[in-house]
Amino acid sequence: xxxxxxxxxxxxxxxxxxxxxxxxxxxxxxxxxxxxxxxxxxxxxxxxxxxxxxxxxxxxxxxxxxxxxxxxxxxxxxxxxxxxxxxxxxxxxxxxxxxxxxxxxxxxxxxxxxxxxxxxxxxxxxxxxxxxxxxxxxxxxxxxxxx
Amino acid sequence: xxxxxxxxxxxxxxxxxxxxxxxxxxxxxxxxxxxxxxxxxxxxxxxxxxxxxxxxxxxxxxxxxxxxxxxxxxxxxxxxxxxxxxxxxxxxxxxxxxxxxxxxxxxxxxxxxxxxxxxxxxxxxxxxxxxxxxxxxxxxxxxxxxx
Numbered sequence: 461x462x463x464x465x466x467x468x469x470x471x472x473x474x475x476x477x478x479x480x481x482x483x484x485x486x487x488x489x490x491x492x493x494x495x496x497x498x499x500x501x502x503x504x505x506x507x508x509x510x511x512x513x514x515x516x517x518x519x520x521x522x523x524x525x526x527x528x529x530x531x532x533x534x535x536x537x538x539x540x541x542x543x544x545x546x547x548x549x550x551x552x553x554x555x556x557x558x559x560x561x562x563x564x565x566x567x568x569x570x571x572x573x574x575x576x577x578x579x580x581x582x583x584x585x586x587x588x589x590x591x592x593x594x595x596x597x598x599x600x601x602x603x604x605x606x607x
Numbered sequence: 608x609x610x611x612x613x614x615x616x617x618x619x620x621x622x623x624x625x626x627x628x629x630x631x632x633x634x635x636x637x638x639x640x641x642x643x644x645x646x647x648x649x650x651x652x653x654x655x656x657x658x659x660x661x662x663x664x665x666x667x668x669x670x671x672x673x674x675x676x677x678x679x680x681x682x683x684x685x686x687x688x689x690x691x692x693x694x695x696x697x698x699x700x701x702x703x704x705x706x707x708x709x710x711x712x713x714x715x716x717x718x719x720x721x722x723x724x725x726x727x728x729x730x731x732x733x734x735x736x737x738x739x740x741x742x743x744x745x746x747x748x749x750x751x752x753x754x
Contacts, residue, residue, distance in 0.1 A: 518633050533673030
C-alpha cells in the first residue's frame with residue numbers, strides 16, 4: 461500500500477474535508493468500497509482501492525462491467541475533485557470504458573492520471589487492476605462547475 | 608407501461624428462462640432494480656425500468672453517473688441476450704456513456720435499440736429517461752461468445 465501523502469489543491473475544499481472525515485462520504489462510495497490510497501493534485505495522479513461484493517455478480521459470476529465503470533467514474537472524478545477550489549464541483553460528461561478481462565468478486569485497485577487539466581474541461585485516464593492485471597480502463601471527460 | 612410481448616430468439620436460452628423465473632436472476636439485477644417491460648429480439652428493441660436507491664447518491668445528492676452506466680450496461684447486454692441461442696453468452700467490450708442531465712434517486716426507464724447484430728459483434732444504443740427526459744445514453748459494443 462502506498463504511503464504517499466494526500467496532496468490536494470485546497471485544504472478547505474470538499475474533497476480534502478471528506479478525506480479528513482469532516483464531511484460524510486456520499487453513499488455511493490460505501491457501495492463501491494472506495495478508499496483513496498494516495499493523491500497528488502499537482503502531479504495529477506491518484507490511487508484507490510475498491511471492493512466488489514457478491515451483489516455485483518453478473519450471470520457469468522464475475523463483476524458486472526457496469527459496476528467496474530462506476531468504480532472508474534469515482535476514480536477519475538476523485539482526481540478532478542482533488543484539484544478543485546472551494547465553491548467548485550466536478551460533473552462527468554462522458555465515460556468511455558473498455559473491458560479487458562473479467563474481474564472476480566473482491567478487491568480491485570484503481571490508478572488515475574490527469575491527461576489534461578483545462579480550466580473547465582478535464583481529460584482523465586483511469587485503470588482498474590486485479591492481481592496486477594488490467595481489467596478495465598476508462599477515458600473520462602469531466603467539467604469543472606462553479607456552485 | 609408497455610404490454611408488448613417478450614419475444615426472444617430462443618425460448619430455451621438463458622434469457623428466456625430468466626424472464627420466466629426458471630433460473631435465478633443474477634444479483635446485480637436486484638441491485639439496479641432492473642425489470643424488463645418489453646423485448647423484441649427480431650426488431651432489436653428492449654424496454655426496461657430501473658430503480659436508483661439512496662445508496663447510489665453522489666456528493667451532489669443525485670445518482671452517481673457510473674451507476675447510470677451500470678444500468679445502461681444491463682439494458683444493452685439484455686437486448687443482445689435476447690438474441691442468443693442456447694450455449695451462447697454476451698460479453699461487453701466497450702461502453703461509451705454520455706451524461707445529459709442529472710438523475711434523481713428513484714425510477715428510470717431504459718430503451719435499447721440494436722444498431723447492428725453481427726454474427727459475433729453487436730452495436731447497441733441505449734438511453735435512460737427520467738420524467739420523459741433523456742438523462743444518459745450509451746453506445747455499447749458487445750461480443751457473442753460460445754460457452
